[in-house]
Amino acid sequence: MRNIFAEALYKAATANPDIFVVVADISPAGSMADFSRQYPDRFINVGVAEQSMIGICAGLALKGCQPFAYTIASFSLYRPFEFVRDDLGYQNLPVTVVGMGAGVIYSTLGGTHHTQEDIAIAGAIPNMQIIAPCDPLEVVEAVKYCAKQRNGPVYLRLGKSGEPELTKQAIEPWQFGRLRYLIRGTDICILSYGVVMKHANEVAKILLKGGKSVSLVSAHTLKPLDRENIENILNNHKKVVVIEEHVPEGGLSSRTKQIAWDIHASCELHCFTLKDAFIHRYGGHDDLLAAHGISVKDILRKIE
Amino acid sequence: MRPLANPYDPKAAALRCLNFRKRILEISQQVGALHIGSAFSCAEIVECVYYGLMRNSGEANAPADTFIMSKGHGCMIQYVILEALGILSKTDMAEYCTPQGRLGCHPDYGTPGIEASTGSLGHGLPMAVGMAIAEKRKKDPGIIYAVLSDGEIQEGSTWEAIMMASSLEINNLVVFIDNNDFQSLGRTSETHPSFYPVDQKLCAFGWETVEIPGHDSSNIYRTIDARSGKKPMAAICKTTKGKGISFMENVPIWHYRSPNHKEYKIALDELRASHPGANF
Numbered sequence: 389m390r391n392i393f394a395e396a397l398y399k400a401a402t403a404n405p406d407i408f409v410v411v412a413d414i415s416p417a418g419s420m421a422d423f424s425r426q427y428p429d430r431f432i433n434v435g436v437a438e439q440s441m442i443g444i445c446a447g448l449a450l451k452g453c454q455p456f457a458y459t460i461a462s463f464s465l466y467r468p469f470e471f472v473r474d475d476l477g478y479q480n481l482p483v484t485v486v487g488m489g490a491g492v493i494y495s496t497l498g499g500t501h502h503t504q505e506d507i508a509i510a511g512a513i514p515n516m517q518i519i520a521p522c523d524p525l526e527v528v529e530a531v532k533y534c535a536k537q538r539n540g541p542v543y544l545r546l547g548k549s550g551e552p553e554l555t556k557q558a559i560e561p562w563q564f565g566r567l568r569y570l571i572r573g574t575d576i577c578i579l580s581y582g583v584v585m586k587h588a589n590e591v592a593k594i595l596l597k598g599g600k601s602v603s604l605v606s607a608h609t610l611k612p613l614d615r616e617n618i619e620n621i622l623n624n625h626k627k628v629v630v631i632e633e634h635v636p637e638g639g640l641s642s643r644t645k646q647i648a649w650d651i652h653a654s655c656e657l658h659c660f661t662l663k664d665a666f667i668h669r670y671g672g673h674d675d676l677l678a679a680h681g682i683s684v685k686d687i688l689r690k691i692e
Numbered sequence: 693m694r695p696l697a698n699p700y701d702p703k704a705a706a707l708r709c710l711n712f713r714k715r716i717l718e719i720s721q722q723v724g725a726l727h728i729g730s731a732f733s734c735a736e737i738v739e740c741v742y743y744g745l746m747r748n749s750g751e752a753n754a755p756a757d758t759f760i761m762s763k764g765h766g767c768m769i770q771y772v773i774l775e776a777l778g779i780l781s782k783t784d785m786a787e788y789c790t791p792q793g794r795l796g797c798h799p800d801y802g803t804p805g806i807e808a809s810t811g812s813l814g815h816g817l818p819m820a821v822g823m824a825i826a827e828k829r830k831k832d833p834g835i836i837y838a839v840l841s842d843g844e845i846q847e848g849s850t851w852e853a854i855m856m857a858s859s860l861e862i863n864n865l866v867v868f869i870d871n872n873d874f875q876s877l878g879r880t881s882e883t884h885p886s887f888y889p890v891d892q893k894l895c896a897f898g899w900e901t902v903e904i905p906g907h908d909s910s911n912i913y914r915t916i917d918a919r920s921g922k923k924p925m926a927a928i929c930k931t932t933k934g935k936g937i938s939f940m941e942n943v944p945i946w947h948y949r950s951p952n953h954k955e956y957k958i959a960l961d962e963l964r965a966s967h968p969g970a971n972f
Binding site (some may be wrong): 408429432434435437439440442443444445446447448449450451452453455470471474475478479 | 801808809815819820821822824826827829848852
C-alpha cells in the first residue's frame with residue numbers, strides 16, 4: 389500500500405499544484421522519493437515533530453492548499469491529537485492525515501507502534517472523515533478522493549507493504565461513503581475493511597467452496613458510515629460476520645451492533661476484533677492478529 | 693532614526709489604542725467574560741499590525757497580509773479593531789458571548805477578519821508557518837503576523853514551529869511575543885527562569901530577533917519596517933498586563949475577571965486622565 393499510495397499521490401500532485409506532502413521523518417528515500425525530487429517545494433519534512441506537521445498542514449489548507457500529513461499511524465493521529473482535533477476538525481480543513489501501518493501491522497515494534505483505537509479516536513472528532521482501503525487498488529481510489537475533496541479532514545488508514553489486490557473482480561466500484569460488495573450472496577455476509585480484509589477474503593473463499601452463498605463487503609469508508617447498506621446487509625443475510633483490526637469499542641463492530649439493535653435485526657451477528665488489551669507478544673502481523681483472536685481458523689470455527 | 697515609511701502616525705495610534713481600551717471596558721459591562729489584562733497588554737502591538745504594517749488592498753494580485761492572534765484569549769483587542777475597521781459590526785460586538793452571537797472569548801475561523809481558530813496555546817505559530825509557506829509560492833507573498841503570549845512559548849509545538857520556520861527559510865513571518873511576564877499561576881520568568889533571555893534562543897534557531905518596548909507604537913512600527921526580510925523575525929515586546937489601568941496592571945486576576953460598575957468608572961477616569969486628547 390505504501391508504494392501505491394506514493395505513486396497515486398505523485399500522480400495527483402502532478403495534476404493539482406496545490407497538493408503538499410508534509411512528512412515527519414519518514415520515507416527519506418523510499419516511497420516518497422519521486423515526489424520529493426520532482427516537487428521539492430511541495431515536500432516538507434518537519435522531522436520528528438508531529439504537532440507542527442499537523443499545524444503546518446492546517447496553515448497550508450487555510451491558504452487554499454490540499455495538504456497530506458504522512459507518517460506512521462500512531463504518530464500521525466495519537467501524538468498530535470489535539471492539533472488534529474482543533475486545527476483540522478474544528479476548522480474543518482481539507483487535510484488528509486495519513487496513518488501508515490495502522491493496526492498491529494508493526495508487529496515486532498510493540499504497542500507503541502500499534503494503532504488499535506484509531507477509528508474510535510478519529511471517528512469521535514466532528515467533521516472527520518475516515519477511509520481505510522483494503523488493498524492497493526482501493527488506496528488509489530482513496531487518494532483520488534482525498535486529493536480533490538474540500539469537505540473537511542480525512543483520516544486515511546493505510547497498511548504497509550505487500551498487501552494483495554483483492555478488489556480487482558469486485559462487482560461494485562469504489563465510491564466514497566458507500567459500502568462496496570466485492571462478492572454478493574445471500575447466506576453469510578462478511579463485512580471488513582483495511583488490511584485484515586485479506587483474512588475476510590480467505591474466510592469467504594472457504595465458505596464458498598463449502599457451498600455457502602457468501603457476500604464479501606468492503607467498508608472502506610468508516611465515516612460517514614453507509615448505515616443504509618449496513619441495514620440492508622443485516623436484513624438480507626442469515627449471518628453477518630464483522631472482521632476488523634481494531635478494539636471492540638468505536639469501530640465497525642460496535643457500530644454494526646448498534647444498527648442491528650436499532651432495526652431489531654434477526655440475523656446472527658459475529659464480531660471479530662482486536663482485544664481490548666495491549667498484548668506483549670511479537671512475531672509477524674498474522675501472529676499478532678492470532679494472539680488477538682483473529683485468524684482464519686478461529687473465525688471459521690466460531691461461525692460455522 | 694529613519695522616518696516612518698507610511699503615514700502611520702504614533703499620535704493617532706495612541707489615541708486609537710485609548711479608544712480601543714475604552715471600548716473593551718464598555719463591552720465588559722455587557723458581558724462578564726473577558727480577558728482584559730491580556731487584551732490591554734498587546735493593544736499597541738495589534739493596533740500597529742492593523743493600522744501600520746498590514747497590506748490588505750483587496751485588489752487582484754496585490755499582496756494581502758494575514759494576522760493570527762495565537763494568544764487567542766487576548767482577542768478582544770482584535771475584535772474592537774475589526775469593529776473600528778468595519779469588518780465586524782456593532783451588532784456583532786453587542787452579541788459578544790451571547791447565545792445569538794458569533795463572537796466568543798477566543799477567535800474562530802469563519803468569523804469575518806479571523807484567519808484561524810486559536811485559544812488552545814501553541815497552535816498559532818505552526819499554522820502561521822504553513823500559511824507563510826503557502827504565501828511564499830507567490831511572486832509577492834503576503835506576510836504572516838502572529839502575536840504569541842510569553843506563556844505560549846512554553847509549548848513544545850511553538851518550538852517545533854520556530855525550528856521549522858528558519859529551516860524552511862521563511863522570511864515572510866513576523867512574530868510578536870507579548871512578554872508581559874504573567875501566566876495563570878504567576879510570573880513566566882519565575883516558572884522557567886532558565887528560559888530567559890528568550891531572544892538568544894530564537895536567535896540561535898536562526899531568527900532575526902529584537903527586544904523592544906511593547907507599548908510604544910512607533911518603535912514597534914519602525915522595528916518591523918526596518919527588518920532585514922531575510923529570516924523569520926521575532927519581536928519580544930516588553931509589555932504590562934492590564935496596561936493603562938492602575939489596579940489591573942500586573943495583577944493576575946485580571947486575566948479572568950471583568951470590572952464591576954465602580955471599577956469600570958475608575959478605569960474610564962484613569963484612561964481619560966492618561967491622554968490629553970481623550971474626549972469621553
